[in-house]
Amino acid sequence: MSKVPEQTKVWTVLELIRWGTTYFGQKGIESGRLTMELLLCEVLATRRIALYSDFERPLMPQELVQLRGYVQRIANHEPLQYVLGKADFFSLQFEVTPDVLIPRQETEILVERVISQVADRRTCLDIGTGSGIIAVAIAKHVPQSQWLCIDKSSGAVDVARRNADRHGVADQCTFQVMDILTQAPSQTFDIICMNPPYIAASEVSTLDATVRDYEPHSALTDDADGLSFYRRLSHLGESLLNPNGLMVFELGWGQAESAVDLFKGRWNTRVINDLADIPRVLEVWSN
Ligand code: GLN
DSSP states (O other), X not given: OOSOOOSSSOOBHHHHHXXXXXXXXXXXXXXXXXXXXXXXXXHHTOOHHHHHTOTTOBXXXXXXXXXHHHHHHHHTTXXXXXXXXXXXXXXXXXXXXXXXXXXXXXXXXXXXXXXXXXTTOOEEEEETXXXXXXXXXXXXXXXTOEXXXXXXXXXXXXXXHHHHHHTTOGGXXXXXXXXXXXXXXXXXXXXXXXXXXXXXXXXXXXXXXXXXXXSOHHHHBOSSSSOHHHHHHHHHHHHXXXXXXXXXXXXXXXXXXXXXXXHTTTEEEEEEEOTTSOEEEEEEEEO
């Protein structure tokens, strides 16, 4: 069977899982079975564990129509998180739309680093906030922290604002549409965080189609060497950071040395590796 299921037949959960696994496999979609299960969970408003005890449940015609729409989007290589409109990060669920980068698990390292070093630092800046995951996750764990969240995309700022509301930290977060490459906040900060669009322009064409064709271009790349934002902050940091302040950046693959070089001299730097021993976070503080 290669077509999306017709409505006339009665389809059970188990049949659909089997069908979806094969169909997505043919379409080159990774984790086809898991994807199908998560789509079914969404359509049936149920949890994965419940699917397993309800394998013989037949889908209603309108449920099949909804599922068919989702399946077609996945078959076109649209990311699952955009189809579902949500993604998990740091054990929290966030709204995501095509206006924002899909949260990546690697970014949890940055969040953990900030939480463990926040001490009495209170005023924080999240540059390129996207869905707001960094500020919202930290704000939730550090109730005394106050955040300015900026992004050059107003669509992203709207999503981030809703995520702050959703997690009850709206009173700790202020949002502003701002492009840090050409503008700067007027206040100063104890902590500055950024997960920059660090993919070099020359590498964009090598990205998986699910990423390249769907995630916001400006959230992925600086259209240059991938280092523009580290470079900019190596200058701007001097006027934005309070004494005893800390800047924490996520690093792209293979960027640690070049990024550290940009901060050499006026700044202290420390690189943190992820669990796969890949340099993942750059911490910067003044001499
Ligand atoms: N801050 C958001 C995240 O970490 C968005 C980052 C980006 O768009 N480059 O997911």
